[in-house]
Amino acid sequence: MFGHRVLLRTASLQRFSLSQCLPRARPLSRAASALTTSSSNRLTELAKGLKAAKASTISAIFPDFEKALAEAQGHPLQPPPLQQSDVVELVQKLAASGRPEHDHLIRKTLHLLPVIRVEPTIDMYAVIIQACVARNDLEAVAAWLIEMRKLPGNFKPSTAIFNLCLRDLAFRTFSGLKRAATPLKGRARCPLNADTFDILLQRSFQMSREANKPPFWVDVRWIFEFCRGDSIQWSQDTSTLIYNTFAKASMEDVGRELQSRYDSYKSNANVPASVWWEERLRNLRGQNDVGESLAQLRSMTDNADISEHTKLIGQVLLEDSMSVADLRLLDRELGPSHSTDRWAYVIENITRAAKADEAYSVYQAAKAEKVHITIQLVAPILREFSYIPSISDDIIERSLAVYRDLKSSCPPRPKQRDLSTETAEMYASLFRLISKYGNDKYYPVAQSLVEDMSAYGVPMQSKIAESLINIEMRRASTEEEAIQAYHRWKEFLAPEGYPQVLIRFSQLSFDSNPIPSLREYFRIVKDMQLAGPSRVTNKAYSIILTRIGMLASEMKREGTLTYELRDYFIDATRRAHDHLTLDSNITPSSYVFAQLINTYQRLDCFGDAYRVWQLMYLTGTHNPHSISNILDACGYAEDLYTAKAVWNRLSKDRYPFEFKHWQTWVECLCRCHQVQHAIKVVLEDFPQAGHDSFTLIPLLLKMATKERKLKYALETIQAQNPSMYHKIQTQLDIFKL
Structure with a gap:
């Protein structure tokens, strides 16, 4: 329809050095004067501890x-408390x-590098991404690749690191891989090469x-769309592989069609001229x-060559x-050819920031310059608007105006079939905007967008679908409608x-x-289990437990938590607990059990919370969250x-x-009216564990005040x-006593 727009499995990370995947950094400037010996020694000891x-x-x-560094501000660190290899580790x-x-x-740590006079290196980012890939954390991989440019x-993410992630991250289906790859190609600006296609x-x-199952021809067509132009480099082995794979599944015609499309890139068998141009x-x-x-x-080549490569130049x-x-300069010097692409590049750059x-x-400037409106211009703006936390009428009206410009520029054709990822992402942004809006004002717009999708x-x-369910559930007046x-x-x-x-x-x-009804809630959870991996289902339990706990706390503060409501919440929590322990489809995570402790604590069900803690401790599944939660429960x-x-x-x-x-x-000790014991912990036990007592003093004095x-x-x-x-007397203003 309108035009065209990735995530980073773990088996073979050693085959590529991630250090080769990122460019070199710039050196940092030196600081000016000398640090006192005592401060320097303290900083050195803390660095050793880290x-x-x-x-x-x-x-x-x-x-x-951090505090020691702040105290040392304005003094040179000789030598720096941490070296590059220390930061990497x-x-x-x-x-x-x-x-x-x-x-x-x-x-x-990364933002402290200039303070400790350590130059950032590619290895620091390499080990972070390597760890994310090793634990198959798609969200973390995407976040780091997108943020890398700003840290x-x-x-900048390179082709090598992108290919590494596409190859080594685990996906249950190819659709999952597609959903991961698309935003990285777009938002993280991961470039492609011939290896990406293969x-x-x-x-x-x-x-x-x-x-x-037989090979899915739609997936291969998506790959062609995803890897356009010079990023597909022809080889006889790949050509034969495409045909033979489909022929073995008795899909010879499909194999021949896809092979023929691939063979059209035969001219890319040698290094294309554009590679040389790009380097220059x-x-x-x-x-x-x-x-x-x-x-x-212009002084190095003739105008004919420049005209041939205007898109790459831009x-x-x-x-x-x-x-x-810059855009107006290139439009003037290079002419209208690929002008829309150039404006789209700059808009994409701005939205990434x-x-x-x-x-x-x-x-708006592009419109004034009579630039042809395409999805490449529109999609990044709508996407960025949809990420704004609080959506106003103005944001939605501007978004809809941009969308209408696109519709006018590219009206639907009869029997049109638009399978481009970018078009679907654009509509997803519009529906996300409407779903985040506070009321039903734009519900008719959502309905018209569904019709537009059908037309295109x-x-x-x-x-x-997620946004549409959100929009329609919000309008529901009964549970049945939801x-x-x-x-x-x-x-x-x-x-x-x-x-x-x-x-x-x-x-x-x-x-x-x-x-709402837990019966209906867990029917949705059952659908969730049937739709995908059981690891997702742990989140389903966490969602309802968190909601119950937060509601109970809010109502306590407002004085609206009646005995009947409290009993209702307790019954709902115990039913969720029963579902969790009886559900053979999942292995409950320590995080969910920690949340269960927290919810019981908020409902003043200390006995239930402690039984969950005992189970976690005896099975060795307790985690830092569960420890904090059970101590909180004991205190309250x-x-x-x-x-x-x-x-x-x-401790034992x-x-x-x-x-x-x-x-x-x-x-916990202060809530149990043991301020004296709490003072001993801060002044004796905490330092014996290698920490600075002063970091706990504000909390101790705050709790002592309450008592x-x-x-x-x-x-x-x-x-x-x-x-x-x-020290406390000199900083009383900090404690607000």
Whole structure:
């Protein structure tokens, strides 16, 4: 229809060095003066602790390290507390865990590199992506590839790393691979080459064999669309493979058709001239602005060659440009040929920097310049608008105006069939915008968009079905209507679409019931199990448990949690617990059990929470979240005996407590009216574990204030640690006492 637009399995990471996949970084400047000996020694000790620590304990040391760095601000670090190899090892340990808080620490570490005078290297990013691929974390891989350009070093994803991820990440179906690859090609700007086509083709055929099914010709056609032009480099072996694979499945005609299409790229058997041109252009652009690069190019070659490669020239020279001036210059110098492509490049660059308003302004400039409106111009703007957290009328009206421009420019044709991924993604953005809007004002627009999709021959996609279910459930006045909305579109849902449907359904309230029927909820969960891998189903339990816990807490604060409602929530939680333990289709994750503890605690069901904790501890499945949650539960239940039993048992096991655990332990003791014990933990136990007591002082004083023991706490600290007391007195404004 309108025109054209990827994620990064683990078996063969060693075949490629990821260090070869990223360009080199720029050196950093030096700092100016000398650091005091005592501060330097403290910083060195903390750095040693970070280097020796396991991933689970790095988070406890890191705040002290950050603070020591802040104190050393303005002084040169001689030598730097961490070397490049130390940073590589540190981020590798954190990335291997896959925990969100460790991902946050990685980013903090990278942003501290200029402060500690360490130059960012490609290996730092290589080990992060390697760890994400090793644990098959598609979302993390995508996030890192997309963000890489904005993080220290400004590294760009390369073809080699993209191909590595396409080959080595695990996908249950080729459709899953397609859904992963498309956004990376677009948002992460991962370039393609001849190997990309071969990898996708081999994986398509491999998945067909593993599923004991004939090869799917639609997948191969998608590969042709995905890998256009010079990224398909012809070879006789690949040509024969395409035909033989389909011939073995008694699909000779399809094999011949696809082979013929592939053979049309036979001219690409040798290195295309465009490769040489691209290298020359990149060398010029690396040293000059757009205008100077073009001027030097004209002095090196004749106009006929330039005219032949206008598309490539625009693509390379505008690779990082966000300037309308650059666009107008190239339009003037190169003529109207491929002008739309050039404007699309710049709009894409701007949207990758999350500047939706600026992209919209460039689009308006393109209209003023009479640039032909295509999907390449429109889709990035709509996508970026749809990612804005709070959607206003103005955003939707501007988005719809852009879409109408596209419709006017490219009206539907009779019996049109548009299978391009970019078109489907554009409609997904529009439906996401409407689904995020606060009311039903744009419901008629959603209906008209469904009709437009039919007119253009755009097939229904999971993301679109997800948004439509969301929109229609929000309008439902009864639970039956909400379920009907789900059944109307559920056939189009992929496994990844179910969590959002469950979140929306769990937020519905009918007939004075704050949560919908669990019977219907778990019917949707059953559909979810049938649609995809069981690992997704753990999230289904987490969604309903989180919702119950949050509602209970909100109603407690507002004073609206009646005995009847509390009993209703408890019954719902226990039923969800029963489903979880009796569901033979899944292995409950430690995260779900930790959430179960949290929900029971919020409902004041300490006995239930402790039984879940006991099960986790005895089976060795307890995790950091469950430890924090059970200590929280002990504190709110004022059960000092059980709290001490939990802490002492874990201490005896030499469990590596994280900073969050120490915080929760101090809070728990104070809630159990044991401020004196909490002071001992902060002044004695915490430092013995290798941490700085002062990092827990604000929390201790806050909790002591709530217990009306602030004066006692300060007097005790003054008697036991005068230097700490003096430090508190000099920073009282921080504590807001």
